[in-house]
Amino acid sequence: MTTQKFLYRIDAISTWFGKGAAWLVVMLMLLVCAEVFKRYLLNMPTAWIFDASNMLYGSLFMLCGAYTLAQNGHVRGDFLYSSMKPRTQAAFDLILYVVFFIPGIAALVYAGTTYAGASWRILEHSAVTADGPPIYPFKTVIPIAGALVLLQGLAEIVRCIVCLKTGEWPARLKDVAEIDVVEQQLAASTFIDDDVRRQAIANAAHIDEAARQRGFGDK
Numbered sequence: 001m002t003t004q005k006f007l008y009r010i011d012a013i014s015t016w017f018g019k020g021a022a023w024l025v026v027m028l029m030l031l032v033c034a035e036v037f038k039r040y041l042l043n044m045p046t047a048w049i050f051d052a053s054n055m056l057y058g059s060l061f062m063l064c065g066a067y068t069l070a071q072n073g074h075v076r077g078d079f080l081y082s083s084m085k086p087r088t089q090a091a092f093d094l095i096l097y098v099v100f101f102i103p104g105i106a107a108l109v110y111a112g113t114t115y116a117g118a119s120w121r122i123l124e125h126s127a128v129t130a131d132g133p134p135i136y137p138f139k140t141v142i143p144i145a146g147a148l149v150l151l152q153g154l155a156e157i158v159r160c161i162v163c164l165k166t167g168e169w170p171a172r173l174k175d176v177a178e179i180d181v182v183e184q185q186l187a188a189s190t191f192i193d194d195d196v197r198r199q200a201i202a203n204a205a206h207i208d209e210a211a212r213q214r215g216f217g218d219k
Contacts (some may be wrong), residue, residue, distance in 0.1 A: 018067020
């Protein structure tokens, strides 16, 4: 297996889990809508709805972490980072991954496994309400999500090493992305001045180039 196929394989795993977890948004929406209907129209509020909505949202947040990392979507200081050369970016990222990311996520997996094991042993339920829902499945999500992020982090370290050797970021497995606002505005208007149009196209090209420097290439 080549290095690029290895990176795509890990990206695909993170993407699969991220898209699967995205369906929790639908479940959360239906749950909240049903509770609003029961509470305000039927005057029959549900005691455990707060716990259930928190667990659904928490699971979504954690399980999509690896997917966001695979799409290079986590927040960073782009005003400095985007001005660096690819090798400088890779060296900077590699140091941060080794010094902070790997120890932190490994600690999360270890602690999460401990919490989940203790919760399963006592079949822990929420104490927010008298008849709270079980929370041991929710705590199990912690080490699973941590392991997925750690796996994707290893792929990011490999990307940094490849970039240090070649001077270019390896391609990522692309998924859905936002439509470029500048190009959308240009397509919607036929009365834009030629100079303004050329400047907008140049700005869009600069944005695309900055994105490619952060590791997005064609598959």
